[in-house]
Amino acid sequence: MTDLLNGLIHLTSMLVLPGLAYxxxxxxxxxxxxxxxxxxxxxxxxxxEGMSLGTAVCILxxxxxxxxxxxxxxxxxxxxxxxxxxxxxxxxxxxxxRALYQHFRRINARPEVFMIVSAGVMLIMNGAIRLIxxxxxxxxxxxxxxxVTAGGFRAWSGLAEPLVLKTSQAMTIGLALAVGxxxxxxxxxxxxxxxxxxxxxxxxxxxxSGVDPDRIVRLTWVxxxxxxxxxxxxxxxxxxxxxxxYQQLLLPMFAAAVVGGLGSPxxxxxxxxxxxxSELALTFAWKKALGYLLPAAWAPEGLMQFLSTxxxxxxxxxxxxxxxxxxxxxxxxxxxx
Amino acid sequence: MTSILRAxxxxxxxxxxxxxxxxxxxxxxxxxFTGPIESLTPPMADGAELAMKEVSDSHLLRGGDTVTxxxxxxxxxxxxAATAAAERLVTVDKIVAxxxxxxxGVTTAVLNNVAVPNNxxxxxxxxxxxxxxxxxxxxxxxxxxxxxxxxGELLSKVLIDRGIKTAAVxxxxxxxxxxxxxxxxxAYKAAGGKATLVIPHEDGKADYSxxxxxxxxxxGETLVVLGYADQGGHGIIKASLDxxxxxxxxxxxxxxxxxxTADFGPGLKIFGTVxxxxxxxxTKFAALAKAAGKKADSxxxxxxxxxxxxxxxxxxxxxxxxxxxxxxxxxxNGPGEKIYPGELxxxxxxxKDGGNVDYVGASDVQMIGTGxxxxxxxxxxxxxxxxxxxxxxTAE
Numbered sequence: 155m156t157d158l159l160n161g162l163i164h165l166t167s168m169l170v171l172p173g174l175a176y177x178x179x180x181x182x183x184x185x186x187x188x189x190x191x192x193x194x195x196x197x198x199x200x201x202x203e204g205m206s207l208g209t210a211v212c213i214l215x216x217x218x219x220x221x222x223x224x225x226x227x228x229x230x231x232x233x234x235x236x237x238x239x240x241x242x243x244x245x246x247x248x249x250x251x252r253a254l255y256q257h258f259r260r261i262n263a264r265p266e267v268f269m270i271v272s273a274g275v276m277l278i279m280n281g282a283i284r285l286i287x288x289x290x291x292x293x294x295x296x297x298x299x300x301x302v303t304a305g306g307f308r309a310w311s312g313l314a315e316p317l318v319l320k321t322s323q324a325m326t327i328g329l330a331l332a333v334g335x336x337x338x339x340x341x342x343x344x345x346x347x348x349x350x351x352x353x354x355x356x357x358x359x360x361x362x363s364g365v366d367p368d369r370i371v372r373l374t375w376v377x378x379x380x381x382x383x384x385x386x387x388x389x390x391x392x393x394x395x396x397x398x399x400y401q402q403l404l405l406p407m408f409a410a411a412v413v414g415g416l417g418s419p420x421x422x423x424x425x426x427x428x429x430x431x432s433e434l435a436l437t438f439a440w441k442k443a444l445g446y447l448l449p450a451a452w453a454p455e456g457l458m459q460f461l462s463t464x465x466x467x468x469x470x471x472x473x474x475x476x477x478x479x480x481x482x483x484x485x486x487x488x489x490x491x
Numbered sequence: 492m493t494s495i496l497r498a499x500x501x502x503x504x505x506x507x508x509x510x511x512x513x514x515x516x517x518x519x520x521x522x523x524f525t526g527p528i529e530s531l532t533p534p535m536a537d538g539a540e541l542a543m544k545e546v547s548d549s550h551l552l553r554g555g556d557t558v559t560x561x562x563x564x565x566x567x568x569x570x571x572a573a574t575a576a577a578e579r580l581v582t583v584d585k586i587v588a589x590x591x592x593x594x595x596g597v598t599t600a601v602l603n604n605v606a607v608p609n610n611x612x613x614x615x616x617x618x619x620x621x622x623x624x625x626x627x628x629x630x631x632x633x634x635x636x637x638x639x640x641x642x643g644e645l646l647s648k649v650l651i652d653r654g655i656k657t658a659a660v661x662x663x664x665x666x667x668x669x670x671x672x673x674x675x676x677x678a679y680k681a682a683g684g685k686a687t688l689v690i691p692h693e694d695g696k697a698d699y700s701x702x703x704x705x706x707x708x709x710x711g712e713t714l715v716v717l718g719y720a721d722q723g724g725h726g727i728i729k730a731s732l733d734x735x736x737x738x739x740x741x742x743x744x745x746x747x748x749x750x751x752t753a754d755f756g757p758g759l760k761i762f763g764t765v766x767x768x769x770x771x772x773x774t775k776f777a778a779l780a781k782a783a784g785k786k787a788d789s790x791x792x793x794x795x796x797x798x799x800x801x802x803x804x805x806x807x808x809x810x811x812x813x814x815x816x817x818x819x820x821x822x823x824n825g826p827g828e829k830i831y832p833g834e835l836x837x838x839x840x841x842x843k844d845g846g847n848v849d850y851v852g853a854s855d856v857q858m859i860g861t862g863x864x865x866x867x868x869x870x871x872x873x874x875x876x877x878x879x880x881x882x883x884x885t886a887e
Contacts, residue, residue: 176698291721393698396695398695438701462690464693466701
C-alpha cells in the first residue's frame with residue numbers, strides 16, 4: 155500500500171503536475187498561434203518573441219510596482235504587472251499590424267509572404283528585448299513559491315517520495331482553465347466572437363454581412379495579447395525568465411496547434427497536452443515508478459528511459475511529422491476537400 | 492633606385508655584422524578579441540603586455556632588446572580563423588613566440604597547424620582541456636593554467652574525503668564539461684566511489700526538470716554539477732531544490748559564484764573546487780597592475796602575465812628565441828631565486844650572469860608533466876551565504 159502511494163505520489167509530482175503546467179503554458183501559445191492562423195490566415199513566427207516581449211514588459215511593470223510597495227501577499231506581484239502589460243502588448247501588436255501586416259493584407263499577399271514578414275518581426279522583437287531588459291535571465295517571482303514543499307510533504311505524510319506543488323504551477327493550471335473557458339464563451343456567445351468566427355470561416359461572406367474587418371483584426375490582436383502575455387508570464391514565473399528560451403517554445407507550440415488542427419481552439423488545448431505529456435513521458439526515467447508499482451521481482455534494472463532528455467525537442471518534430479502524414483488536418487480540424 | 496638598393500644592402504650588412512646590437516623582438520598575443528569570451532580577453536592581453544613592457548623598459552633582455560606585442564584575434568571558436576591569424580603573425584609580423592591561444596579548441600588548431608611547422612614557442616594562459624596534454628607538441632607548447640583533468644581528480648578527492656561514496660553527475664555539454672566529467676568519474680571510480688548516472692545538460696534551456704528527474708531516479712548522496720553558474724548549472728540546482736531531488740551539490744570552478752547563494756538562500760548546501768592563488772604573487776601582481784591602471788582580478792589575467800614573462804625569461808636563458816622552448820621548464824621551476832611579478836628585471840640580470848631563477852609569478856607557476864601548471868586549488872564551502880575556504884589543495 156505504501157509502495158503504491160509512493161509510486162503515485164512520485165508520478166504526480168514528477169510527471170502529472172509538471173505536464174499539466176507545461177501543457178497549459180503551451181496551450182496559451184498554441185491558442186494564439188491558432189487564432190492568428192484562423193482569423194488572419196498566416197503562421198506567426200514572431201509569436202514566441204511576442205510572449206517574451208510581453209513578459210519583459212510585465213517584469214518592468216512588476217519592478218515598478220514592487221518599488222511602490224505593492225504586493226499580493228502570497229501571490230506574485232507579477233499578476234498585477236501581467237494585467238498592466240496586456241494593454242501595452244495589445245498596442246504593440248496592433249501597431250505592428252498597422253505598420254506591416256495591413257499593407258500585405260491590402261495587396262492580398264500570399265500566406266508565405268506573411269510568414270516571412272512575421273519572421274522579420276521576430277528579429278525586430280528579439281532586438282527590442284535585448285534593448286529593454288538585456289540578454290540575461292532574471293527571477294521576478296515573489297510571494298510564496300510553494301504550496302506544497304518536498305520537505306513539508308515528507309514530514310506530513312511520512313512517505314519516502316515528496317509531493318511538490320509550486321504556486322506558479324497551480325496558477326498556470328487554474329488560469330489556463332479560466333482563460334480557456336472565457337475564450338470559449340467569447341467566441342460562442344458574444345456578437346463580436348461570432349463575427350470573428352464568421353470572418354475566419356468565410357471572409358467574403360462575412361464582409362457582405364456587414365462585419366467590419368478592421369475591428370476583427372484589432373480584436374484578434376487584443377486576444378492574442380491577452381493569451382501571449384499570460385502564457386509568457388506564467389512560463390517565466392514557473393521556469394525563471396530567460397529572454398531567448400521562448401524561441402524554443404515555437405516548435406512545440408506549432409506542433410500542438412497542428413496536432414489539434416490549425417484554427418481550432420479546442421484542438422490547440424488538446425494538442426498542447428499531447429505534446430507536453432509526450433515530451434515528458436518519453437524522456438521520463440520510469441525506473442522508480444515501476445519499482446514501486448510492480449512486484450519486487452519485476453523491478454527494472456536500468457533507468458527505463460525511452461529517450462535521453464537531449465532529444466526532448468525532437469519529440470515535437472516527430473509528432474508534427476506523424477500528424478502531417480497520418481491526419482494532416484489535425485484532430486479537430488476540418489479536412490480540406 | 493640604385494641609391495636605395497645600396498642603402499638597403501648597407502643596412503643589412505651592418506645588421507649582419509653586429510649581432511649584439513639591440514633588436515626589437517615581436518611577441519604575438521592570440522586571444523579571442525571577438526566571440527564568446529570577448530569581455531575577458533582585453534584584460535588578459537593587458538596582463539601579457541604588462542610583462543613585455545616591464546622587460547622592454549629594463550633593456551636587460553639579451554643585448555638590450557626591446558619587446559613589442561602584436562595582437563591577433565583567435566575568435567575562441569573558429570579554428571580556421573585562428574589559424575589564419577596565427578599564420579599572419581608568423582609570416583607578416585615575424586613574431587618569435589606566441590602568448591595564446593585562449594580557448595582549447597583553437598589552441599589545438601594553432602599548435603598543430605602553425606606552431607609545430609614553424610618551430611614557434613606557444614604558452615597559453617587559459618586553454619584547460621585535458622586533450623592538450625597529449626605529447627604531440629614537440630616540446631613547443633606550455634600552459635600557465637592547469638588542465639581540467641587536474642580539477643576532476645581533486646574534486647573526486649574532496650568527495651571521497653567527505654565520505655560521499657555515491658553521486659550523480661551532470662556536466663555542461665562542451666569540451667570543458669565533458670573533459671572535467673571524464674576525469675572526475677575516472678578518479679572517483681578509482682577511489683571507490685560510484686557515479687550512479689553521468690548525463691550532459693545543454694546551456695540556455697528554460698527547464699531542467701527532465702534531467703533532474705532522471706538524475707534523482709538514479710540516486711546518489713549528492714549531485715555533482717560541472718557547469719556554469721549563470722547557465723545550465725543554475726537551472727539544474729533550481730530544479731533539484733524545487734523537486735526535492737537533491738539538497739547537496741558538489742561543483743567545479745564554473746559554478747564558483749556567490750550568486751547561487753543569493754538566489755537559493757544562504758542555507759544552500761554546496762561545496763567544490765576552484766583554482767585559487769594565495770600568497771605574495773597575487774598581491775604583488777595586483778599592486779603592479781593597479782599602478783599601471785590595468786585590471787588584475789579578471790579571469791586569467793595573472794596567467795597571461797606569467798605566460799609572457801616565462802617566454803621572455805626563456806629567451807634570455809636560451810639567448811636565441813628559436814631555442815627558448817627548451818628552457819621554459821628551467822625558468823619556471825626551481826632551483827634558483829624566486830621571481831615575483833615586478834621583478835622581471837632582476838630575473839633577467841640573474842640569467843644574464845649565468846644564474847638560475849624559479850619563476851613564481853602572479854599565479855604561483857609550477858610546471859608539471861608535459862608543460863602545464865600544476866595549479867593550486869581551494870576547497871570551498873557555503874557558510875551562511877559566503878564561500879569560505881575549507882583547505883588549499885596543491886599539487887602533490
